[in-house]
Amino acid sequence: MTSIAATSPAVRRMPRSPIPGFPLALGFTLFWLGLIVLIPLAGVFFKAATLGPAEIWQIVSSERVLAALRLSFGTALLAAALNAVFGLLVAWVFVRYEFPGKRLFDAAIDLPFALPTAVAGIALTALYAGNGWIGSLLEPLGLKVAYTPLGIVVALTFIGLPFVVRTVEPVLRDAEKEFEEAAASLGATRLQTIWRVILPSILPSLLTGFTLAFARGVGEYGSVIFIAGNIPFVSEIAPLLIVIRLEEFNYAAATTVAAAMLVVSFVMLLAINVLQAWSNRHRNRHATAANKET
Amino acid sequence: MSNVNPVVIARTPLRSATTEPPWVRYLLTVLALAFLGAFLLLPLVSVFTEALRNGLGTYLKAITEPDALSAIKLTLIAAAIAVPANLVFGVAAAWAIAKFEFRGKTFLTTLIDLPFSVSPVVAGLIYVLMFGASGWARPLLDTVDIQIIFAVPGIVLATIFVTFPFIARELIPLMQQQGTDDEQAALSLGANGWQTFWYVTLPNVRWALLYGVLLCNARAMGEFGAVSVVSGHIRGKTNTMPLHVEILYNEYNFAASFAVASLLAGLALITLALKSFLEARHAGELARGQKH
Numbered sequence: 001m002t003s004i005a006a007t008s009p010a011v012r013r014m015p016r017s018p019i020p021g022f023p024l025a026l027g028f029t030l031f032w033l034g035l036i037v038l039i040p041l042a043g044v045f046f047k048a049a050t051l052g053p054a055e056i057w058q059i060v061s062s063e064r065v066l067a068a069l070r071l072s073f074g075t076a077l078l079a080a081a082l083n084a085v086f087g088l089l090v091a092w093v094f095v096r097y098e099f100p101g102k103r104l105f106d107a108a109i110d111l112p113f114a115l116p117t118a119v120a121g122i123a124l125t126a127l128y129a130g131n132g133w134i135g136s137l138l139e140p141l142g143l144k145v146a147y148t149p150l151g152i153v154v155a156l157t158f159i160g161l162p163f164v165v166r167t168v169e170p171v172l173r174d175a176e177k178e179f180e181e182a183a184a185s186l187g188a189t190r191l192q193t194i195w196r197v198i199l200p201s202i203l204p205s206l207l208t209g210f211t212l213a214f215a216r217g218v219g220e221y222g223s224v225i226f227i228a229g230n231i232p233f234v235s236e237i238a239p240l241l242i243v244i245r246l247e248e249f250n251y252a253a254a255t256t257v258a259a260a261m262l263v264v265s266f267v268m269l270l271a272i273n274v275l276q277a278w279s280n281r282h283r284n285r286h287a288t289a290a291n292k293e294t
Numbered sequence: 295m296s297n298v299n300p301v302v303i304a305r306t307p308l309r310s311a312t313t314e315p316p317w318v319r320y321l322l323t324v325l326a327l328a329f330l331g332a333f334l335l336l337p338l339v340s341v342f343t344e345a346l347r348n349g350l351g352t353y354l355k356a357i358t359e360p361d362a363l364s365a366i367k368l369t370l371i372a373a374a375i376a377v378p379a380n381l382v383f384g385v386a387a388a389w390a391i392a393k394f395e396f397r398g399k400t401f402l403t404t405l406i407d408l409p410f411s412v413s414p415v416v417a418g419l420i421y422v423l424m425f426g427a428s429g430w431a432r433p434l435l436d437t438v439d440i441q442i443i444f445a446v447p448g449i450v451l452a453t454i455f456v457t458f459p460f461i462a463r464e465l466i467p468l469m470q471q472q473g474t475d476d477e478q479a480a481l482s483l484g485a486n487g488w489q490t491f492w493y494v495t496l497p498n499v500r501w502a503l504l505y506g507v508l509l510c511n512a513r514a515m516g517e518f519g520a521v522s523v524v525s526g527h528i529r530g531k532t533n534t535m536p537l538h539v540e541i542l543y544n545e546y547n548f549a550a551s552f553a554v555a556s557l558l559a560g561l562a563l564i565t566l567a568l569k570s571f572l573e574a575r576h577a578g579e580l581a582r583g584q585k586h
Contacts, residue, residue, distance in 0.1 A: 017394055019477050020487035025390035029402070032383045036454055037408055040420035043430060047423050086329050093326040097319050105327060107570040111334045113509070114562035114569075116516025117414075118536040119555040122543050123337035126344055126552075133336065158333055180312045190314060219413025222518035222536070226543065239415035243523060246419060255423065258416045265411040272411075273404060 041262070048259040051252055059256040064232055065241065069260070072238040075149060076217030079156030080164075084210045086157075087164025088202075094165075095172045109166070112159050117222025124155055125227045147229030152237065155223040160213030167209035171202050171283060204279035211275060215268040219261065341559045344552035356542075356550035357557060364530045365538035365554070368446065372521075372534060373514040376453040380510055381503075384461030389495075392469030393477065403466065409458040417455045418523025421448055444526030449534060452520035457510045464506035467581035468499055501576040505569065512565040516558055 048056065059065060093099075094106060112120065128135045128145040135146055145151045175198060183193040221239040229235045238261060245254035313319070346353055356362060387406060391399055409417065424431045425442040435442065442448045476498065480490040496503075518536040525532040527541065535558055542551035573580065 017474070018481055019393050019474055019490075020481075021389060021491070022394050025386045026394075026396070029383065029387040029390050029406075032386075033402075033405060036451070037458060038405070040424050040455075041408075041412070043423045044416070044420055046430070086326075089322060090326045090330065093323050096313065097323050099323050099327075103570065103574075105330055107566050108330060108334050108338075110566055110569065111338060111562065114512045114516075114565045115338070116518060116536050116555075116558045116562070118518040118539050119341060119516070119558050119562075120337060122539065122551060122555060123341045123344075126340050126548075127336055133340065134332070158337065161333065177312050184312065215411050219411075219416070221413065221415050221522075226540075239413050239519065242413075242415050242419060246422065246523065251423065251426075251428070254419060258413075258419050261413055261416060265413070269404065269408065269411045 044255055044259050044262060047251070047255045051256065055252065056256050059253050060260055064236075065238075065253075065257055067233045068236050068238040068241040068257075071149060071152070071234075071236065072218050073264075075152040075237075076156055076214050076220075079153050079160055079217050080210050080214035082153070082157050083160045083164045083213045084206060087161055087209060087213075088168055088206060090161075091165045091168040091172055095169060110162050112162050117159070117220070118226070120158055121155065121223040121226035124158060124223065125151075128154060128227065146227050147235065149228075149235050151227035151229070152224050152235065155227050156213075156217040156220055159220055159223055160217050163212040163216060164206070164209035167205050167212065168202055171205040171279070172198075174283060175201055201282065204275060204282050208272060208275040208279055211268060211272050215265065215272065218264065218268075338559060338563075341552055341556050344548060345556040347552075348549040352549050353553045353556075356553035359550075361530050361533065362538060362550075362554055365533045365535045366557070368449065368533065369515050369535040371446070372450050372453045373511055375450045376457055376514045377507060377511050379454050380457055380461050381507060383458070384465055384506060385503075387462040388465035388469050388499075389491075391466050392472075393474050406462050407459050409455055412455075414456055414517065414519025415523055417520040418452050421451050421455075421524050443524055444528065444532060446532065448524035449521050449532060452524045453514050453517055456517050456520050457513045460510035460513065461503070461506035464502045464509075464581060465499055468502045468579075469495075471581070472498055499579075501572055501579040502581060505572050505580055508565055508568055508572075512562060515561060 051059075090109065094102065094109075125146055126132050128138075128151060130136065130139050130144075130146070132146070138145060143150075145154055179197050179201075180193050183197045184190070188196065219239060221237070221243075224237055225240055228237060228240075230240060238257060242254045242257050242261075245251075245257065314322075357366075387402075390396075391403060422443055423429055425435060425448065426432075427443075429435075429443070440447065442451065476494050477490050480494045481487075485493070516536055517534075518540070521534055522537055522540070525534070525537055527533060527537060529541070533541065535554055539551050539555045539558070542548075542554065
């Protein structure tokens with residue numbers, strides 16, 4: 001495995017590939033990427049740069065912006081944590097156990113990817129409102145979900161679930177049973193095996209899924225605004241604040257908040273890449289170890 | 295497994311070493327399914343029950359009134375432009391990245407994924423900053439006299455942005471796995487570049503391509519945040535289906551709102567059905583472990 005990986009770039013990096021079309025394909029890719037993504041995104045930073053540090057600081061440090069950013073990051077973090085727990089549970093059950101209706105449920109896991117966010121938003125609001133199916137059960141317990149920050153967590157949990165499940169699932173499926181058998185034969189209890197053998201091997205993928213869900217949650221808009229209640233300082237998320245400033249034609253404020261969010265997205269993207277590389281290395285090492293055994 | 299001494303199997307419960315006691319399995323399964331039921335299935339069911347709450351007549355009226363029809367039409371137009379645009383881009387990007395070695399390849403792949411980590415609202419904002427009333431690319435536009443923001447081109451642009459990586463990221467890993475052997479064989483047999491692409495590469499990736507188109511289309515038709523920022527919400531003109539859902543909802547016209555939403559939910563169900571069909575039938579011809 002390692003030897004192939006080590007030699008193949010050298011083999012493929014022949015001075016002249018016989019395959020045609022490289023200049024055209026790469027040229028078009030760069031042109032389109034620049035036109036649609038890079039140049040417009042750069043515009044945000046150019047616009048923010050025209051403001052001057054004092055003005056930027058004044059906008060970012062205003063109570064309302066800080067409250068919105070805190071809320072967006074806090075709820076996204078909580079939802080991603082919930083998803084890490086339940087997503088791991090779901091992935092575990094789907095990989096390890098058999099039960100009726102498995103294929104149907106498996107397809108349903110991707111629902112948040114396929115269902116438009118606005119539809120998810122109004123459906124969740126209808127469910128969790130005081131007169132909804134779930135809301136009417138929770139309200140007597142003193143738990144208000146819709147139109148509170150808790151509602152935001154519910155919406156972001158819905159949105160983020162498949163990220164964790166779909167990242168952990170393949171790693172869990174690839175995990176070698178031999179390691180578990182070895183652990184068990186050496187006298188480990190099942191719980192020790194799970195904690196000491198299985199969990200460490202899927203941890204990188206779990207963290208990747210967590211970060212993906214978190215990154216998605218921070219920027220999420222459509223599913224949140226219906227259920228949030230959108231009260232400034234309480235349940236107003238950062239993306240909504242951008243929209244509000246934009247509708248007031250306050251481009252400076254909208255751009256500054258957007259630039260702040262973009263910076264965070266870039267950092268997150270970097271983190272995801274590092275985590276994914278780590279996760280792949282982890283997987284390959286396990287694969288090589290298993291190959292050597294056989 | 296079959297030729298293991300049966301006495302050993304009977305004595306030492308081999309299976310119990312790598313699985314949990316039955317009650318733990320049942321408990322975990324029930325917990326997981328209850329969670330999925332409450333979080334995924336219940337919202338889906340509620341869309342359809344809310345849509346039909348006031349009867350089939352109201353439902354049909356809500357989805358056939360002129361504003362709804364024009365929203366459906368605009369959604370179809372936006373997807374019909376955005377999906378092919380990303381298709382061409384995805385194929386070109388995958389060709390360059392998977393079939394050739396060059397410096398900065400990893401970085402380029404990351405840049406292609408970038409739109410996934412940008413908030414939809416910011417995706418809309420960047421085009422407003424560019425083409426809006428005081429946008430920095432405005433002088434360019436005035437020479438050709440097109441309106442982009444608060445008009446259809448803006449909606450299409452925002453849709454292209456949010457669905458940008460979908461097809462490329464399905465193709466790149468698969469084409470990397472497949473390598474260039476088939477193409478080199480075709481070329482050595484005398485095929486030219488386009489023939490090689492049409493008759494060798496494209497058939498090799500057709501299911502992954504369809505898979506990407508499917509996901510891209512679902513997102514294109516369902517996009518809300520980015521489109522909402524650039525659309526201006528002009529009824530009957532720049533309203534897509536998700537925006538129409540919002541307007542009706544904010545007017546407390548819940549039945550009509552859920553009626554239009556149920557069409558989008560139906561689209562999601564069709565997408566999921568086709569997606570699992572592709573995963574079941576053509577798993578080998580999709581990129582391994584590429585789900586999202």
